[in-house]
Amino acid sequence: MGSYTIVMLCILFFILTVTKIRAKVPAIIVFGDSSVDAGNNNQVPTIARSNFEPYGRDFSGGKPTGRFCNGRIPTDFISEAFGLRPIVPAYLDPTYGILDFAVGVTFASAGTGYDNATSDVLGVIPLWKEVNYYIDYQDKLKASLGEKKALETIGEALYVISIGTNDFLENYYTLPQRRRQYTVDVYQEFLIGIARNFIIELHNLGARKISLGGLPPMGCMPLQRAQNQENGNDCMEIYNIVAMSFNEKLNNLTMELNKDLHGLKLVFSNPYFILLDIIKKPSLYGFDVSRRGCCGTGTFEMGSACDELSPFTCKDANKYVFWDAFHPSERTNKIIADYVVKTSLHKFL
Numbered sequence: 001m002g003s004y005t006i007v008m009l010c011i012l013f014f015i016l017t018v019t020k021i022r023a024k025v026p027a028i029i030v031f032g033d034s035s036v037d038a039g040n041n042n043q044v045p046t047i048a049r050s051n052f053e054p055y056g057r058d059f060s061g062g063k064p065t066g067r068f069c070n071g072r073i074p075t076d077f078i079s080e081a082f083g084l085r086p087i088v089p090a091y092l093d094p095t096y097g098i099l100d101f102a103v104g105v106t107f108a109s110a111g112t113g114y115d116n117a118t119s120d121v122l123g124v125i126p127l128w129k130e131v132n133y134y135i136d137y138q139d140k141l142k143a144s145l146g147e148k149k150a151l152e153t154i155g156e157a158l159y160v161i162s163i164g165t166n167d168f169l170e171n172y173y174t175l176p177q178r179r180r181q182y183t184v185d186v187y188q189e190f191l192i193g194i195a196r197n198f199i200i201e202l203h204n205l206g207a208r209k210i211s212l213g214g215l216p217p218m219g220c221m222p223l224q225r226a227q228n229q230e231n232g233n234d235c236m237e238i239y240n241i242v243a244m245s246f247n248e249k250l251n252n253l254t255m256e257l258n259k260d261l262h263g264l265k266l267v268f269s270n271p272y273f274i275l276l277d278i279i280k281k282p283s284l285y286g287f288d289v290s291r292r293g294c295c296g297t298g299t300f301e302m303g304s305a306c307d308e309l310s311p312f313t314c315k316d317a318n319k320y321v322f323w324d325a326f327h328p329s330e331r332t333n334k335i336i337a338d339y340v341v342k343t344s345l346h347k348f349l
């Protein structure tokens with residue numbers, strides 16, 4: 001090898017090492033509902049909890065953390081894909097401290113929504129309070145890392161937002177108040193207005209790289225199918241249509257805010273079509289069952305109804321698209337996470 005080649009190789013090696021060490025994203029910071037809650041609700045007086053068996057049975061140590069899953073949730077896999085830790089801990093979990101949260105933290109709360117009236121249903125953390133916790137986090141981060149390093153983390157972190165399903169299923173279509181006030185189209189606009197203000201607020205607080213998550217095909221959750229007996233327990237089309245229309249509005253909001261807010265890099269991450277494909281063609285992805293969840297009968301059980309003693313709970317959750325009647329299994333979460341990393345988050349890698 002000539003010395004020129006060696007010098008070039010050294011330079012190349014140096015560039016590769018430096019890029020690897022200086023990860024572009026120093027932290028994953030998460031807001032949302034049960035799709036991304038890692039146990040904040042354990043510290044809240046609510047029934048929207050999952051910190052007991054059989055939840056977490058495929059998690060490291062078989063530990064029920066408060067994730068609504070047999071194992072890890074999408075943000076855990078996203079963190080790992082970014083070269084960060086394999087789990088994103090809950091801000092209210094007392095077993096973690098600010099140095100853990102400096103590389104990843106979730107403020108999410110199962111059962112919450114964009115709408116304050118949604119978080120009221122089960123007495124969980126409203127979105128505005130998730131933001132207050134985030135402000136508190138910024139203060140602790142500055143005290144711990146110093147102002148300069150903290151501001152760097154705040155500005156370079158990837159912010160992941162996954163929320164909105166409960167506004168429709170737990171609130172609008174279940175309770176009369178919002179339905180009396182708004183048509184579903186007007187209710188969607190109301191939620192989009194909250195989403196807009198929320199992202200503007202995050203931007204004001206220093207966030208730049210943000211992923212806004214779309215709704216899943218929420219008419220195909222086993223719980224919704226169970227209510228559709230007249231159509232052979234097929235997906236509830238009305239909910240899927242609302243999810244698609246809301247996703248289009250979120251996508252439009254993304255384009256609008258990228259134009260309006262200086263330095264913002266907002267991406268829309270859409271789990272709808274990949275999850276629908278898995279549900280419609282489970283065998284293509286190595287699953288046996290997509291119509292019901294693994295836990296219990298798989299048709300209504302979630303939270304405390306997902307009982308360790310149920311004789312019906314499946315043996316191998318990897319064969320099931322859904323873990324309980326409302327939440328995907330760990331293997332589905334991994335497929336969804338890989339998909340959104342590949343299709344929308346890759347620009348931050």
Ligand SMILES: *[C@@H]1O[C@H](CO)[C@@H](O)[C@H](O)[C@H]1NC(C)=O
Nearest residue numbers: 114115116117126128193194
């Ligand atoms: C939700 O409640 C908070 C706290 O009371 C309030 O500041 C906020 O304006 C409310 N949001 C909406 C959209 O009404």
Ligand SMILES: *[C@@H]1O[C@H](CO)[C@@H](O)[C@H](O)[C@H]1NC(C)=O
Nearest residue numbers: 245246247248249250251252
């Ligand atoms: C999204 O924006 C496009 C282009 O401005 C518009 O034609 C469409 O109606 C919008 N969709 C929704 C759901 O608002």
